[in-house]
Amino acid sequence: MARAPVLSHPPELLLRGQDVRVAFFDVDGVLTDGSLYFTDLPSGDARGAAETIKRFHTLDGMGLKLLQAAGITPAVVTGRDSAALRVRLQALGVVHARFGTEDKRPAAEAILAELGLDWSAAAAIGDDWPDLPMLNRAALAAAPPHAHPEVLAAAHYVTRMAGGQGAAREFCDLLLMARGRYAELLAPYQA
8 A cells, every 4th residue: 555655845836836847957957966077088089189977866867757757848958968968868758958058048948839838837947047047937946955046046946955966856756746646656666
């Protein structure tokens, strides 16, 4: 017999997320800890002198998969691009992504248009100024605790976990609860 979930959120926060159909994620500082690691490539490599290495958390990956199972589309809008990120997103089945854009609002709005949605059906999580145009328009805005103070001020919810350490999963769990799908998706794991 499945026990009741231990996770809970204030009703006003759940109301903000109940109509969310797309969730926008920043990468550096949200899906990763924000650190940038570079490694030297062999001399003569056509790609350049260094390759970016990124570290992702499995909790966050599971959260993105659960969103998809609940009918919420995860979307990534990031100022950087890397092979590691593309491989990770492909493995998670994330198909809506915009890479290498500092102007995140038009990138997010292009994804909204593809999905036939507007900002009232969107949630977003970010940690720095380039994320503010998304956060300020989303029905539900979130930030990890180490985010810039201006971003923290724009957030309806600040995660307990840091970016790259489960912050994205925490955001996903909030959205699943708001959609009323959290307990249903958790139940098979409690059997």
